[in-house]
Amino acid sequence: xxxxxxxxxxxxxxxxxxxxxxxxxxxxxxxxxxxxxxxxxxxxxxxxxxxxxxxxxxxxxxxxxxxxxxxxxxxxxxxxxxxxxxx
Amino acid sequence: xxxxxxxxxxxxxxxxxxxxxxxxxxxxxxxxxxxxxxxxxxxxxxxxxxxxxxxxxxxxxxxxxxxxxxxxxxxxxxxxxxxxxxxxxxxxxxxxxxxxxxxxxxxxxxxxxxxxxxxxxxxxxxxxxxxxxxxxxxxxxxxxxxxxxxxxxxxxxxxxxxxxxxxxxxxxxxxxxxxxxxxxxxxxxxxxxxxxxxxxxxxxxxxxxxxxxxxxxxxxxxxxxxxxxxxxxxxxxxxxxxxxxxxxxxxxxxxxxxxxxxxxxxxxxxxxxxxxxxxxxxxxxxxxxxxxxxxxxxxxxxxxxxxxxxxxxxxxxxxxxxxxxxxxxxxxxxxxxxxxxxxxxxxxxxxxxxxxxxxxxxxxxxxxxxxxxxxxxxxxxxxxxxxxxxxxxxxxxxxxxxxxxxxxxxxxxxxxxxxxxxxxxxxxxxxxxxxxxxxxxxxxxxxxxxxxxxxxxxxxxxxxxxxxxxxxxxxxxxxxxxxxxxxxxxxxxxxxxxxxxxxxxxxxxxxxxxxxxxxxxxxxxxxxxxxxxxxxxxxxxxxxxxxxxxxxxxxxxxxxxxxxxxxxxxxxxxxxxxxxxxxxxxxxxxxxxxxxxxxxxxxxxxxxxxxxxxxxxxxxxxxxxxx
Numbered sequence: 001x002x003x004x005x006x007x008x009x010x011x012x013x014x015x016x017x018x019x020x021x022x023x024x025x026x027x028x029x030x031x032x033x034x035x036x037x038x039x040x041x042x043x044x045x046x047x048x049x050x051x052x053x054x055x056x057x058x059x060x061x062x063x064x065x066x067x068x069x070x071x072x073x074x075x076x077x078x079x080x081x082x083x084x085x086x087x
Numbered sequence: 088x089x090x091x092x093x094x095x096x097x098x099x100x101x102x103x104x105x106x107x108x109x110x111x112x113x114x115x116x117x118x119x120x121x122x123x124x125x126x127x128x129x130x131x132x133x134x135x136x137x138x139x140x141x142x143x144x145x146x147x148x149x150x151x152x153x154x155x156x157x158x159x160x161x162x163x164x165x166x167x168x169x170x171x172x173x174x175x176x177x178x179x180x181x182x183x184x185x186x187x188x189x190x191x192x193x194x195x196x197x198x199x200x201x202x203x204x205x206x207x208x209x210x211x212x213x214x215x216x217x218x219x220x221x222x223x224x225x226x227x228x229x230x231x232x233x234x235x236x237x238x239x240x241x242x243x244x245x246x247x248x249x250x251x252x253x254x255x256x257x258x259x260x261x262x263x264x265x266x267x268x269x270x271x272x273x274x275x276x277x278x279x280x281x282x283x284x285x286x287x288x289x290x291x292x293x294x295x296x297x298x299x300x301x302x303x304x305x306x307x308x309x310x311x312x313x314x315x316x317x318x319x320x321x322x323x324x325x326x327x328x329x330x331x332x333x334x335x336x337x338x339x340x341x342x343x344x345x346x347x348x349x350x351x352x353x354x355x356x357x358x359x360x361x362x363x364x365x366x367x368x369x370x371x372x373x374x375x376x377x378x379x380x381x382x383x384x385x386x387x388x389x390x391x392x393x394x395x396x397x398x399x400x401x402x403x404x405x406x407x408x409x410x411x412x413x414x415x416x417x418x419x420x421x422x423x424x425x426x427x428x429x430x431x432x433x434x435x436x437x438x439x440x441x442x443x444x445x446x447x448x449x450x451x452x453x454x455x456x457x458x459x460x461x462x463x464x465x466x467x468x469x470x471x472x473x474x475x476x477x478x479x480x481x482x483x484x485x486x487x488x489x490x491x492x493x494x495x496x497x498x499x500x501x502x503x504x505x506x507x508x509x510x511x512x513x514x515x516x517x518x519x520x521x522x523x524x525x526x527x528x529x530x531x532x533x534x535x536x537x538x539x540x541x542x543x544x545x546x547x548x549x550x551x552x553x554x555x556x557x558x559x560x561x562x563x564x565x566x567x568x569x570x571x572x573x574x575x576x577x578x579x580x581x582x583x584x585x586x587x588x589x590x591x592x593x594x595x596x597x598x599x600x601x602x603x604x605x606x607x608x609x610x611x612x613x614x615x616x617x618x619x620x621x622x623x624x625x626x627x628x629x630x631x632x633x634x635x636x637x638x639x640x641x642x643x644x645x646x647x648x649x650x651x652x653x654x655x656x657x658x659x660x661x662x663x664x665x666x667x668x669x670x671x672x673x674x675x676x677x678x679x680x681x682x683x684x685x686x687x688x689x690x691x692x693x694x695x696x697x698x699x700x701x702x703x704x705x706x707x708x709x710x711x712x713x714x
Contacts, residue, residue, distance in 0.1 A: 034167045035518060041162035042522055043206035045285055053308045058409040060311050060523065062304075063206075070203045071307070073315070073409055075519040 015059060015074075015082040018052045024084035025049055031081055039078070043070050050084060104193045104269050106154045109224075110174055110214055111198030112207055113160030114524040116226040118142070119256030120198060121157035122536060124265060141184045148266035156187050164213040165281070168446065178217050194220040194272040196265065201231035201238055201253075202525075204296055208288035215249070215277030222250045222268045229255065230525070235299030243295035248275030257530065310526060314406040324407050328429060331394050335387055335433050342386035350379030368565055369558065377557020378550065387464070388437040388545050391430055393538035395441060400529035404444075405521050412519055418501045419508030419516065421445060424454040428500065431461030432493075435674045439681050440541065449512040452682045453504045456691055459674050460500030462493045465616045466665060472619050473662040476642050476653045492666045499667055499698065511690075560613055563587070564621075579603075579621075584610060598664060598703040599657035599711070601646045608664070615670035656710035660703040667699035 012027050026048050029036050040046075049064040053071065059079035063069045074082075111117040125144030142157040158177055161170040176182025180191035197214050199207040215221055225238060244251040250268045254261035278287035313319050354375045361367040398404050404426075412422030420428075423445040430438035438458045445451040462470070470492050478484040508516075564584040569577040579585050588606030595605045603622065611618035622641060644652040653661075669675065669692050679688035 033515070033517075035520070038162065038166055038168070039520060041166055041209060042520065043203065045209075054312055054315060057317075057413070058315055058519070060315070070206060071311075071523040071525075073311075073405070073519070073521050073523050075409075075412070078518040078520050 010085045010087070012083045012085055015050075015052075015061070015079045015084050016055070016076060018055065018084065018086060020052055020055050022086060023049065023051045024086045027083045027085050029082050035078065035081075039072075039082075042072055044072060044082070104148070104150060104153055104220070104272065106156070106188050106192045107194040107196060107269050107272075108156045108158050108177055108192040109196050109198060110158050110178070110210070111160060112162055112200065112203075112210055113170075114522060115160070115198050115200040115207065116256050117160060117198040118157055119530075119533065120224065120226060120254060120262065120265070121155070121256070122533065123256040123259055123262050124155060125157075141187070143184065143186050146266060148269060150270040153266065153269065154187055156184055156192065161210065163210055164217075169448065178214065178219060191219060194222070194269050196222050196224050196269060196272075198224045198226055201225050201228045201236060202234060204236075204238065205288050205292050208291055209284055211247070212278045212284040212287050213281070215247070215275045216281075218274055220249075220272035220274055222252060222265075222272045223247055224265055224268075225251060225253045226255060228253050229258075237297045237299075239295050239297075243291070246291040246294040248277075249273045304525075307526060311406060311523065314403065315409050320406070320410040324410050327398070327403070327407075328426075331391075331398075332429065332433070334394060335390050339386040339390050343383050346383050346385065347379070350375055350382070354379070365565075369561065372565065373558045373561030374554065377561070378554055382546065384434050384436070384464075385542060385545060387433050389538045389542040391433065391437045391441070392541040393534050395426060396534035396537040397529040397531075400527065400533060402524040402526045405523050408521060409519065416516075418504045419450070419512075420454055420457070420501075420504050421447065421450045421516065421519065424450065424457075427454055427458055428461060428497075431458040431463060431500075434463050434465070435459045435461070435671065436545065436677050437541070439674065439677045440544075442681060447517055449508065449514050450516060452687060453507045453512050455678055455682050455687070456507050456694070457500035457504040459669055459671065459678075459691065459695060460496045460503060460667065462496040462666065463671075465614065465671065466492070466496075468616050468619045469665045470662070472622075472641070473653075473658050473665070477655060477658050477662070479642065488662070492662065495663070496666050503694065503698075557613070560584075560610065564610060579606065597707065598660045598700065599654070599707040600661075601652060603644075603646070603652060604657070604661065608668075611670050613670075613672040615665060615668070618665065618670075656707050659710045660707035663706045664699045664703035667695060667702055669695040669699075 015024075018024060026044060026046060028046070029039070043063045044050075044061075051062045051064065052059070053062050054060040057076045058073040059076060060071060060073045062071050109117055109121055121142060121144070124146055125142070144155050144157075146153050146155050156177065158174045159170040161168065161174045163171055164175040164178070165171065173182055177184060177187075178191060178195060180189075183189065195214060195217075197211045199211060211223060223243070225243075228238070231238070238253075240251055240253065250271045250273065252261060252264045252268045254265055256262065278284045314323060354371045357367060357371045357375065361370070395404075407425075408422035410422065411425040415422060415424055424442070426444070427438045427442040430441055435458050438461070439455050442451050442454045442458065445454055470489055474485040474488045474492075477488060562583075564579070564582050566583060567581060569581045571577065580589075585602075585606055588609055589602050591609065592600065592602045592605040595608060600608060607618045607622045610621040642653060646652055675688040675692055678691050679685045682688070
């Protein structure tokens with residue numbers, strides 16, 4: 001996953017910095033355990049589109065897998081470990 | 088343009104399908120599909136060496152009978168979770184299932200949720216790569232159609248390289264096509280490697296699926312906001328749980344009274360029709376009393392599981408888990424532990440069984456170790472007796488002491504959880520990430536099936552393990568007979584249990600127990616409520632423990648040396664002992680099964696008895712010193 005940003009590209013922020021209704025693309029994750037594999041398998045794969053349904057604890061995101069997708073609730077710690085590129 | 092080329096030459100197989108496994112993500116309607124396919128012919132088995140349950144059923148396909156296994160819902164085959172390891176183990180032939188013919192299954196049916204195809208295809212890709220004859224069953228097509236998602240069956244089949252069936256377990260539509268399709272299962276090529284799974288899934292999706300609209304579910308957003316709100320969410324949770332437990336405690340009393348009356352009638356019938364003797368006593372006092380005393384909790388168990396199944400199906404419980412997670416986190420327990428802990432106040436057995444919902448092993452076992460400290464309904468008779476002896480003049484103080492017992496039990500349970508999580512079950516708790524299933528109306532039929540299956544497991548246990556224990560205890564307390572068989576007090580003294588009580592008494596002496604109290608403690612090891620009737624039999628010479636006179640006589644009862652049996656110090660010590668001690672054999676049996684081994688049951692028995700003994704001894708010492 002790229003961490004490089006250019007002047008035009010949106011700045012990479014933590015998922016916890018987004019507010020309700022904001023959409024973003026998942027950029028990278030900062031995990032020291034096997035949470036990453038689990039979240040990817042649940043649908044939070046690199047570059048997936050997210051919409052924040054609820055900010056705070058828990059942080060609820062709708063993951064857009066092309067269409068349909070799924071809704072995932074994350075504890076604040078997990079959400080803070082995910083970096084996203086807001087739209 | 089799809090980034091990878093999809094295989095076009097699936098390998099046909101001609102192997103007869105005798106065994107098949109259903110795999111899929113959680114919440115995709117897999118178990119509903121299995122229930123519809125299997126009907127009432129299913130049975131529950133364990134994956135040896137694990138705590139996960141396997142559901143098996145023999146189903147009739149056009150090509151002959153097939154043993155179908157419903158594997159636990161998993162997001163992937165290589166994740167560090169029980170479900171993941173079990174699915175992979177079964178599909179590769181490394182994990183056996185009791186009752187499932189050995190080796191890998193002959194075919195696998197991958198259940199895919201039509202509303203979330205790309206995510207579901209990740210697991211499908213992993214399964215297909217194992218090289219088993221495969222079919223794909225697409226569920227939730229109605230929900231997908233509402234969201235504007237269309238799946239072209241022919242293109243999907245071509246892209247996947249195996250037969251595709253559209254079926255809904257809920258409505259039954261298309262389910263009849265699943266078993267014939269298994270006979271046509273094919274070994275497909277799947278993704279090139281684990282690294283290419285996402286590309287493969289995207290390519291399959293792009294070939295076969297189209298979506299007209301984007302999913303923005305405002306109602307779900309609003310419900311989620313309310314249910315996970317720090318104040319509103321907790322209030323909603325409290326209201327729902329109050330309703331749940333009101334139902335369990337109040338509605339269940341009607342069938343419970345009926346069961347009690349039924350067994351009472353049966354015992355009366357046996358006593359009146361059979362001639363006096365060992366057979367009559369064995370049936371009336373051993374078999375009927377023991378099994379009846381256990382089966383009386385059946386309505387609570389069935390109702391608890393029925394209501395939890397209903398709640399689970401609505402999609403609410405996943406939200407509630409987050410609300411409560413914050414409160415339980417300091418004790419090393421997850422939000423999922425709340426319902427089991429609260430259920431423990433009705434009966435530890437269904438509570439421990441419901442701890443299955445906790446995904447992390449360490450957290451699950453810590454919860455199982457904490458549950459039996461919650462004051463279950465079987466402790467109530469003992470609390471009533473001892474608080475009345477302690478405060479005969481003040482119902483107010485009785486109520487305070489009664490509430491204190493509940494607080495002490497809950498505190499000891501949470502203390503146990505912290506200790507366990509910091510020592511034997513040490514390890515970082517996984518941060519919570521849960522898929523929130525869509526909200527839906529619960530299915531009464533589905534919840535009834537779940538409750539019936541749980542109830543049946545309990546009945547089977549009552550008819551085997553509990554029956555055997557009851558008979559042994561009866562025998563120990565009934566033999567040998569005294570010279571005068573009508574002298575109940577003398578009978579309690581000379582019986583094996585009475586003699587054991589005399590021998591063991593020094594052990595319980597530090598907490599103020601004499602021979603008679605020791606017999607009461609020993610007899611109630613298998614079931615704590617036996618304490619009241621055992622004490623009544625020994626002291627008052629009658630087994631009518633419910634009568635007002637008996638309670639008064641117990642209060643005035645004296646030891647062999649003429650001092651009172653129930654001094655304030657002894658009563659406090661006994662009360663604390665019964666709050667904290669395990670005193671329930673069925674609980675230990677269930678712990679061994681659910682935690683995955685008798686070592687956990689032994690630990691639970693040792694720890695609870697030890698804590699109870701030490702606490703009761705301290706209380707006795709302090710209370711004696713104060714006078």
